[in-house]
Amino acid sequence: MEEIRDPAPNRRDEDRRDDPFIDTAALAAELAEEHPADIAEALDEEEPEVASAVLASLSREQQVEVLDQSDFDLSSDLIEALPVEEAVRLVSAMSADRAADLFRWMEEPARSHLFARLPPETQAELNRLLSWPEHTAGSLMTTEFVTVPSTWTVGETLRHIRETERTRETVYAIYVLDPVTHKLEQAVSLRRLITGESGQPILSVAPKHDPITCAPLMDREDVARLISKYDLLAVPVVDEHEHVLGIVTVDDMIDAIIEEGTEDAQKFGGMEALDEPYMEMGFVAMLKKRAGWLSILFLGEMLTANAMQHFEDELERAIVLTLFIPLIMSSGGNSGSQATSLIIRALALGEIKLKDWWRVALRELPSGLVLGSILAVLGVTRITVWQIAGFHDYGEHWVLVAATVGTALIAIVTFGSMTGSMLPFVLRRLGFDPASASAPFVATFVDVTGLVIYFTVALIILRGTLL
Amino acid sequence: MEEIRDPAPNRRDEDRRDDPFIDTAALAAELAEEHPADIAEALDEEEPEVASAVLASLSREQQVEVLDQSDFDLSSDLIEALPVEEAVRLVSAMSADRAADLFRWMEEPARSHLFARLPPETQAELNRLLSWPEHTAGSLMTTEFVTVPSTWTVGETLRHIRETERTRETVYAIYVLDPVTHKLEQAVSLRRLITGESGQPILSVAPKHDPITCAPLMDREDVARLISKYDLLAVPVVDEHEHVLGIVTVDDMIDAIIEEGTEDAQKFGGMEALDEPYMEMGFVAMLKKRAGWLSILFLGEMLTANAMQHFEDELERAIVLTLFIPLIMSSGGNSGSQATSLIIRALALGEIKLKDWWRVALRELPSGLVLGSILAVLGVTRITVWQIAGFHDYGEHWVLVAATVGTALIAIVTFGSMTGSMLPFVLRRLGFDPASASAPFVATFVDVTGLVIYFTVALIILRGTLL
Numbered sequence: 045m046e047e048i049r050d051p052a053p054n055r056r057d058e059d060r061r062d063d064p065f066i067d068t069a070a071l072a073a074e075l076a077e078e079h080p081a082d083i084a085e086a087l088d089e090e091e092p093e094v095a096s097a098v099l100a101s102l103s104r105e106q107q108v109e110v111l112d113q114s115d116f117d118l119s120s121d122l123i124e125a126l127p128v129e130e131a132v133r134l135v136s137a138m139s140a141d142r143a144a145d146l147f148r149w150m151e152e153p154a155r156s157h158l159f160a161r162l163p164p165e166t167q168a169e170l171n172r173l174l175s176w177p178e179h180t181a182g183s184l185m186t187t188e189f190v191t192v193p194s195t196w197t198v199g200e201t202l203r204h205i206r207e208t209e210r211t212r213e214t215v216y217a218i219y220v221l222d223p224v225t226h227k228l229e230q231a232v233s234l235r236r237l238i239t240g241e242s243g244q245p246i247l248s249v250a251p252k253h254d255p256i257t258c259a260p261l262m263d264r265e266d267v268a269r270l271i272s273k274y275d276l277l278a279v280p281v282v283d284e285h286e287h288v289l290g291i292v293t294v295d296d297m298i299d300a301i302i303e304e305g306t307e308d309a310q311k312f313g314g315m316e317a318l319d320e321p322y323m324e325m326g327f328v329a330m331l332k333k334r335a336g337w338l339s340i341l342f343l344g345e346m347l348t349a350n351a352m353q354h355f356e357d358e359l360e361r362a363i364v365l366t367l368f369i370p371l372i373m374s375s376g377g378n379s380g381s382q383a384t385s386l387i388i389r390a391l392a393l394g395e396i397k398l399k400d401w402w403r404v405a406l407r408e409l410p411s412g413l414v415l416g417s418i419l420a421v422l423g424v425t426r427i428t429v430w431q432i433a434g435f436h437d438y439g440e441h442w443v444l445v446a447a448t449v450g451t452a453l454i455a456i457v458t459f460g461s462m463t464g465s466m467l468p469f470v471l472r473r474l475g476f477d478p479a480s481a482s483a484p485f486v487a488t489f490v491d492v493t494g495l496v497i498y499f500t501v502a503l504i505i506l507r508g509t510l511l
Numbered sequence: 512m513e514e515i516r517d518p519a520p521n522r523r524d525e526d527r528r529d530d531p532f533i534d535t536a537a538l539a540a541e542l543a544e545e546h547p548a549d550i551a552e553a554l555d556e557e558e559p560e561v562a563s564a565v566l567a568s569l570s571r572e573q574q575v576e577v578l579d580q581s582d583f584d585l586s587s588d589l590i591e592a593l594p595v596e597e598a599v600r601l602v603s604a605m606s607a608d609r610a611a612d613l614f615r616w617m618e619e620p621a622r623s624h625l626f627a628r629l630p631p632e633t634q635a636e637l638n639r640l641l642s643w644p645e646h647t648a649g650s651l652m653t654t655e656f657v658t659v660p661s662t663w664t665v666g667e668t669l670r671h672i673r674e675t676e677r678t679r680e681t682v683y684a685i686y687v688l689d690p691v692t693h694k695l696e697q698a699v700s701l702r703r704l705i706t707g708e709s710g711q712p713i714l715s716v717a718p719k720h721d722p723i724t725c726a727p728l729m730d731r732e733d734v735a736r737l738i739s740k741y742d743l744l745a746v747p748v749v750d751e752h753e754h755v756l757g758i759v760t761v762d763d764m765i766d767a768i769i770e771e772g773t774e775d776a777q778k779f780g781g782m783e784a785l786d787e788p789y790m791e792m793g794f795v796a797m798l799k800k801r802a803g804w805l806s807i808l809f810l811g812e813m814l815t816a817n818a819m820q821h822f823e824d825e826l827e828r829a830i831v832l833t834l835f836i837p838l839i840m841s842s843g844g845n846s847g848s849q850a851t852s853l854i855i856r857a858l859a860l861g862e863i864k865l866k867d868w869w870r871v872a873l874r875e876l877p878s879g880l881v882l883g884s885i886l887a888v889l890g891v892t893r894i895t896v897w898q899i900a901g902f903h904d905y906g907e908h909w910v911l912v913a914a915t916v917g918t919a920l921i922a923i924v925t926f927g928s929m930t931g932s933m934l935p936f937v938l939r940r941l942g943f944d945p946a947s948a949s950a951p952f953v954a955t956f957v958d959v960t961g962l963v964i965y966f967t968v969a970l971i972i973l974r975g976t977l978l
Contacts, residue, residue: 079720081741115740206706215702234701235682239673253546272769273582274548275762277744294761295742298768302739305772306856312779313852313950314845322857323870331878334849335885338924341845342886346893348837353903359833363826366833370815370958373837377844378781378808378951382801385780389773390789403790411798418802419809426813436820457805483780483950484845491837 068094072101080109084116092121108137111146114299120149123158132161141186141296144173173290181267182260184300185281185290190215193223194230198249199242201232216278219255219288220246227286231255233277257282260289264300269394271297308392311477312385314341314484337484344488348373351495358499362510364438365502368423368449369495375419376456376494377487383408383464384486388478391468401469408465409458416457420450441509452501459497460490535561539568547576551583559588575604578613581766587616590625599628608653608763611640640757648734649727651767652748652757657682660690661697665716666709668699683745686722686755687713694753698722700744724749727756731767736861738764775859778944779852781808781951804951811955815840818962825966829977831905832969835890835916836962842886843923843961844954850875850931851953855945858935868936875932876925883924887917908976919968926964927957 075083075098083102087095087110095118099107111119111134123131123146135143135158147155147170159167169187176182190208192201201218218237220230230250240249256274258267260281270279271294278291307317316333318325352359359366387404390396396404427446430436438445464486468478503511542550542565550569554562554577562585566574578586578601590598590613602610602625614622614637626634636654643649657675659668668685685704687697697717707716723741725734727748737746738761745758774784783800785792819826826833854871857863863871894913897903905912931953935945970978 077719079718079723079741082720085740202705215705234705238669238682238701238705251546252544253549256546268765272762272765273552274546277761294744294765295739298735298739298761298765301765301768301772302860305768305775306860308772309775309779309852309856312776313849315849315853318853321860321862322853323863323867323874327874327877331881334878335882338842338845338849338882339885339889342838342842342889345838345841346890348841349834349893352834352837356830356834360830363823363830366826366836367816367819367823369833369836370819370840370962371809371812373840374812374815374844374955374958375805375809377841377954378805381951382780382782382805385776386782386785386789389776393769393773393788395788396790400790407790407794410794411801414798415802415805418806422806422809423813426816484848487844487954488841491841495837 068097069101072098076102076106080106081113081115083110084113084119088117092118092125096122096125104137107134112139112142114142114145114296120146120151124150124154128158128161131158132163136163136166139186139188140169140173140290141184144170144183147174176260179264179300180260181258181262181264181279181281181292182289184264184267184296185260185292186296187290189217189219189278189280189288189291191219191221191288192246194220194245194247195223196220196246197242198237198240198244198246201237201246202242216291216293217276217280218246219280219291220250221288228255228257228280228282228288231280255280257286258292259283264297265304265392267292268297268301268304308388308479311479312388312483314338341484341488344485345491347492348495351492351499355495355499358502358511362502362506364445364510365448365498367438369498371423372449372452372456372498373491373494375453376460376490378460379412379415379457380460380464380486380490381483383411383461384468384483387465387468391472391478398469398472401466404465404469405462408461412458412461413454415461416454419457420453423453424450439510441506444505444509448498448502448505451505452498455497455501456490456494459493460486463490463493535564536568539565543569543573547573548580548582550577551580551586554589555584559585559592563589563592571604574601579606579609581609581612581763587613587618591617591621595625595628598625603630603633606653606655607636607640607757608651611637611650614641643727646731646767647727648725648729648731648746648748648759649756651731651734651763652727652759653763654757656684656686656745656747656755656758658686658688658755659713661687661712661714662690663713664709665704665707665711665713668704668713669709683758683760684743684747685713686747686758687717688755695722695724695747695749695755698747722747724753725759726750731764732771732859734759735764735768735771775855775946778946779855779950781805808951808955811952812958814959815962818959818966822962822966825969825978829969829973831912831977832915832966834905836965838890839916839919839923839965840958840961842920843927843957845927846879846882846924847927847931847953847957848950850878850928851935851950854932854935858939858945865936865939868933871932871936872929875928879925879928880921882928883921886924887920890920891917906977908973911972911976915965915969915972918972919965922964922968923957923961926960927953930957930960 075086083106087098090098099110099122102110110116123135126134135146147159150158162170173183173185173187190205192204205215205218215234217234218232219228220232221227222229230247232246232250236249256270256276257280258270260283267279270276276294278293280291281289283289310317315337318330318333424446427438427442427449431438431442467486471478471480542553550573554565557565566577566589569577577583590602593601602613614626617625640650640652640654657672659671672682672685682701684701685699686695687699688694689696697714699713699717703716723737723743724747725737727750734746737743743761745760747758748756750756777784782804785797785800891913894905894909894916898905898909934953938945938947
């Protein structure tokens, strides 16, 4: 990704920081005209006490809008710092999914203390939301949505929205329920509703196809795919009785897709997902996430020492072979890394399925042979030029050495491409996340086998001469 | 990413494929009740002739809806195959951004032939859209949006939308313009509009803050950040006179974010971005994308052979040193890969800025030292255990060899972490995409320097004994 420049950089803060006399009232007045997302961003850069004072001086509506911002990091700190009655008022007014997030982040005992003071129905709603596992539709959904019975008209529905939704912007779509069973019958977009005739039944503006829904345990990536495929603004989460439990909105989905991309990139880089911005994470916590994988990979690479020890006699007899070990190993690793990143992504996007493994294998085998041959030509040329030009003397059997390097390159790059492309399928089949087949992991595996391949080729080609 | 299961797998096609008598009319009837996205998906799996026949039997409205699907791969083929008058009718009815995509994909001479037959105003509109560079807001925007003068009331606006937007769902927000200058004054969401009093001026339901806008040349990643930050359904694209040129909608943005993630993953895996799904791409085209980088990395790795040649005398005297070369090299590569993937992602998300490089360096230096020390302990333990248990004899100076390996590991892991974390900053500073500092590139660089570090440490520690 290229840089995402901050589209509306908040110069104020920097200017103001030069001024030792921070006037929170002035800052509040200045921020009052801003978008809630900008207010949240500005407050996040302040000390909690300043942010708290500024927030307090905003209108009640703005306070709720600011707290509803999903990337407002200070929100739980601010709520903890408020008098309990005030916190209860704000939390009750917040959208349910944000309030649930707040309770996920708050620390004990403030968390339990505040929760106990909430109205019973809010408690029950939050408990329902908090009960779903992380990264599922249930944990992402909000419970603010508009339902109407299918017996209503367009006009009645519009009136209902006007009356109940005046204070908050939560209308993504209108969910039309069976008047008796309360099962979801249809989803009507606001855009369709607005173009309908007032006296017509609400179902007259509904689409012909069945509503697109998801189950509460659906993974957020599957929800993202639904929203992306059907260009939805929100997808209703329904239980086994087709009752609507909540809705997952497109803006939450965008945040989830970006977060997922970060986790993948980090796993791919050979570490656990950090879950926190790089600079905000504690030093020890970050080391833990990195040291684990690094040590595992190191233990795996120790097998290269075993392989080398096994061939120590050959190494002593033909020291010239050692010169190309790093070159050959890294080529296998690079080709494996290419193949694995291609396949992981294609699997993640659903471009290929588990059952396509043999089609991929049939494609990677010739790819590996061709790519290996290209590198072999480069490698043999390099040895020939150095030898003939006199840059280095690879000994009387330099032609055989060059043949060994070339043959080994073809074999190792092919092996790397095959391993790199098949490992994601194996991991998926075993129920693991293919992204864990991170490039370094493939590289480590290919390094060890690459050495064995190299020395085996050498034993065949150089037997009777060098070996 | 974990698997994104297809949420609504289309079983029909597979069942039907067993039947040699394909009845396109039956398929059309079956699909007529489906969501346009599902119809497009089903057609994409058919031969163009079958798809064309099925499309022809759908209603005009559905034809346009299906062609408006952004991931309908066959769309340009189908349009090319249609009689020109029919194609003109459909293209004129499609949303402008999709029609522009169509002309991006169509081949000559069909492209020019069709374009010449379009009404002049459609031609002009398409030419405007097609003139913006790829991946900019201008190239992603559509020109269907609703504007009203700021002198109108809520009721007038609603009536206007009802009259003009009956046939198509293009209302994401209403853009309120100055009645004289036509400059953008405010953006009003449909949700706010619907809750307003009919007789009140439209500006009474507008938010207090200025409208969030973008320039036509803004990169799609910046647009994505705007939409994500402000939870927008669409962002208006305005020129330097604050005139609205078009809007970029959230569903197009989701597609763009996913595509961007794929490109990053592929660059990170050490190749050019493929731009096409793995299985759909031609074999030769794919090899070209992979062979280039693989060859460049190979040429880079050739420097390892130079380094090894430089130390050939030492190698001959202390063959035991070669045993640990793969282990040490890969550890440097892995630590570099971790650091670079962390920093690339943090830069892409705007968590850190270019000016933060020294803060990152101050964090990576101790990180590298600690991580290197952990690996050093593992490595020294391995050598000690093998020596004492008699698994392998590292010679009389095995303690010094162990010390060499341990010291080199600390130095190389620290060097890898520093290089991996600083390279993205350097690339960004030079105007390149930091994702090009792909892990294999860092690994190659660290491999070469790692060898030099290893032998330098060996020369210091082993001088007078082995060397």
